[in-house]
Amino acid sequence: MSSVSPFLIKRQNSKNLHPIAIRIIKDRKPSYIYLGQAIKMNQWDSKNGRVKNSHPDHLEINQLIITKLSKANKSLLNAEIKDEYLSSKKIKKRMVSNNEGDxxxxxxxxxxxxxxxxxxxxxxxxxxxxxxxxxxxxxxxxxxxxxxxxxxxxxxxxxxxxxxxxxxxxxxxxxxxxxxxxxxxxxxxxxxxxYPFGKGKYQIKFPETKKIGLNSDEITKLENIKDLTKAQDYALSAWLLSFYFAGIRVSDVLQLKWKDFMDNRLYYRMNKNNKLVSLKVPDKVLKILDKLERHEDSVFLFKELEGVDGNDNRLIRTRIKTATRNFNRRLELVAEKAGIDKKMSMHIARHSFGNISGDKIPIQMLQKLYRHSSVTTTILYQSNFLQSDTDEALDKVINF
Missing domain, CATH: 1.10.150 (DNA polymerase; domain 1)
Structure with missing residues (x-):
């Protein structure tokens, strides 16, 4: 049950006048909308909920009361039509916001x-x-x-x-x-x-994108490359570690801690969706771990977040952003030295894993490796790297 009615507040204000309000009762819970007008008690017609003619501005105030009553009742009626639940507070919010609709x-x-x-x-x-x-x-x-x-x-x-x-x-x-x-x-x-979005209105259409990853030959070149600077080798270590762990994101790579490695497994919580992940540590990763510098007080595999307050999320985000930019610059030079003409960045490690896995691994297993919540996401992601069916179909047509 709900009701909307004019109401004169019994408590006087600083000018010894009684404020006028609209009282909204929904599910026995009242809310009050003050109209910014106050009168004497004897100027109020409690039976009709109106200001008496004895008040000099009775016409204007009564019109204000009618307008507010109409607006509140309209909100209730629209909610009933749409089978929408509105509390008394929500009705009040619709009516009193000074910036309503901005x-x-x-x-x-x-x-x-x-x-x-x-x-x-x-x-x-x-x-x-x-x-x-x-x-x-x-x-x-x-x-x-x-x-x-x-x-x-x-x-x-x-x-x-x-x-x-x-x-x-x-x-x-x-x-x-x-x-x-x-x-x-x-x-x-x-x-x-x-609402201007949706069918018959403005429709948001996602363009098709092509994700390019490195192939196995190009990965081998990176694994065996020589004559890198210390900074370039450091960036490549981060890239290869991401690739070896099924393309974990750079934000997760930089937050990996030495204590996350136990019994030849990696245990870490994904930054994006807070999922707990456990993966076997490949032999190739062990070689990278042996190469990384580690001091007695080292916490992270990569030094960018050392000494940062773990609760300072903004600073952590800034450090990760800066490190990613630096890694990507160095990786471009690494790709050039390796004779790889594809774009090289930290995110390409994830695409490279998808490109090489292709259709070799069951989609449900890839979903686990990618840590996707839905297999549909995995199917859509992996579709970027599957060309064998279309290649075979094309050969059947033109090879006559």
Missing amino acids: FFTVAKVYLKNIEDRKKFHQLDIETKRIRVFKEFIEKDKLLFSEINIELLKTFENFLLSKRNLSTRTVVNYMITIRTIFNLAITNSTVDGKL
């Missing part, structure tokens, strides 16, 4: 949620995307009702033509806008009818 206000909430989860790398990326969108809009406030298909397409064209971003990067910008829009709907800040 995209950038909700965007601040979105960024704060990311910061609270200590996802600082994601925070930096999302902050930049929102800043670029605000620069494109050229104003500090944007109502959700203004975000339509035409605006989204214009922004898309701006990113492609003016900022020269890739199609995949543009998709990421649109996902950010969509996520904030969904948050606004969830928080009852905006009506779902204004």
Whole structure:
């Protein structure tokens, strides 16, 4: 059961007047919306919930009461039609927000949620995307009702033509806008009818991408390469260790600790999804471990995070980002010395494992090695490296 009614607060304010409010009761829980108006007790018609004619501004105040009542009742009716549950607090929130319907206000909430989860790398990326969108809009406030298909397409064209971003990067910008829009709907800040995404509206389409990995011959070249500088050999050790452990991400490589290796196995928790992983330590990894410098007080295999407070997630993220950039620069020089003309980076280690594994390993086993939550993700990822079927089909047609 729910009810919405005008209400005169019995407690007087500092001017000895009684504030007028709208009382919302839902599931026996009340919420009050103060209208910013206060009157004397004898100026209130409690039977009709209106200000008496004796008050000089009775017409304006009563109109304000009617408007607020209508808005609250409309929220309740729409919720009933959509079979949506609204608490009294949610109805109040819809009505009293000074920044109701403002995209950038909700965007601040979105960024704060990311910061609270200590996802600082994601925070930096999302902050930049929102800043670029605000620069494109050229104003500090944007109502959700203004975000339509035409605006989204214009922004898309701006990113492609003016900022020269890739199609995949543009998709990421649109996902950010969509996520904030969904948050606004969830928080009852905006009506779902204004949603500009989906079928028949603006559709976010993911472009096909091609992941290129090194082949076994190229890996062998790296394993046997000579005349590297100490810095280049250090970066290559990180790359090969990532590859040997089925392409673990660089953030996980840099956070590997000496104590994670026990009984010829590696035990570590993935940074991305917090999954606990256990893998056999290949002989090739043992050679790398023997080569890495280790002191009595060493904690990590790689020195970049030594001495960093384990609770300082922002500093850890910054150190990882810097180390990755340095590794990638050195790996480009390593690839050049090895005569490899493919792009060389830490992430390519993961693609290289996928490229060499091909269809040699059952998809369920690859799912375990990749630590994917869904086998569908593994199938989609591995499809980038499977060409044997199409190659054979092509040969059957043209070799006559």
